[in-house]
Structure formats: structure tokens, C-alpha cells
Amino acid sequence: MTRVFMLRSDAPTKPAAGQPCNGCGVCCAAEPCPVGMLVSRRRTGRCRALVWQQGRYRCGMVSHTARHLPPAAALAGTGGPAHGPALDCRRQRLRQPGRSAAHRPRLKPPR
Template sequence: MADPQPGAVRWIHPDAPAKPAPGAPCNGCGVCCVWQPCPLGVVLSRRRRGACRALRWLHAEGRYVCGALHDPAAVFGWGHRPWARMLSRALRPAIARWIAAGRGCDCDVEVDRLDA
């Protein structure tokens, strides 16, 4: 992943897990999506730099998830319309493929954690 803004600082939830090594399974650290959106995130966020607007923090699980995969109806603004659940279920496999879910960490950004 190319560094879009060398030396830039991005803040991540203090309880987020440490970033895994490239190729290791995703653990929900959020570094990749905080740094820059994936191609789907570019469309959803309407920008190529900065945090993806679809990124969601799950407090109970202590990790980040892609909102487009976890809760498409909310991210796409469908609300609780009757068809939203069915469409969300139908789109999940395509969204997972678009964001490379299950492929392992592909983020090579170096992370410095500030310990309080």
C-alpha cells in the first residue's frame, strides 16, 4: 500500500488490536481503512485519502469492521426498509470480494503506538 501522505498522523481507537504482519489474518486493527479507503471505500467516502467513512468500531468486540460488509443498510443509507435486509444479504459476498475480506493483511504501513 503506497504511502499517500508521508509522515501523516492518523488516530486509531486506543483499544484496537495491534496491526498484524502483512499476510497474517485480519484482526480488526483498522489501520488500512484509517490510512486510506479501498476501492469500495473510495466510492463510499468520495475521497482517496484519509479514513474510510464505512469503517465502524465495534466496542463490544474491541475491533474495527467494514460497515459496508457488517451493516450495508446503514452504510448505503437504506435504513430499515423491508427490502434492505434481503439486498444486504445478497450483496455481502460481492462486498467481501471487493474488499478482499479473508485474504489477510495487505497493509504495509508502519504503525507507532503511543502508550499513555
């Protein structure tokens, strides 16, 4: 089966098997790597993190990580809006100084 990839004509040619990456973009256009699968949310086809930069293709997850992360992943673990405004508000109240564990309201686990 023949596959056609739309890449820039001034990109370097694909190196021989076993040679290091030269930024040709063919591998990333064919299928995403494991990190690319998470970012692109696909197992086949072009990786969405593939970027053209300074005369070659580069991995956007290496050069511009924040640009390619979904908003929820960028805020995960920070207690920011990814967790919802109500939960974020509750966490702020629990962190107030001088409040012991006995006086903290019990939070119900999310459903």
C-alpha cells in the first residue's frame, strides 16, 4: 500500500534505517510516537506536535511543550480551573491558616 505525506519540499531527505533523526518529518507524519499519541489523541496519521522550524521538522513537545498540551493537562495538579471552580474554591478555604482538621468541612468525592 502506498502512502502519501504532505511535507515541505525543502525538508531533508529521510536518512537510512538506523541513522539518527535529521528532521525530515517522514516518521512523525507516518505515525505519532507514544508521546505524540497522547498529544494528538490518535494512533495513526500525522502527529499534531510536528512543527517546521529553522529548515527542518522538529518535535513540538520538545521545543514548545505548552503549545501542544491540552488546557486541562497544562493545569493538572495545580488546583486551577481544570478541577472546576467549586472544587478550587473549597481547596482555598481548606488551606487557610489556623483551621485544624477537625474544623474542615468534609468533601464528598466527585462522581
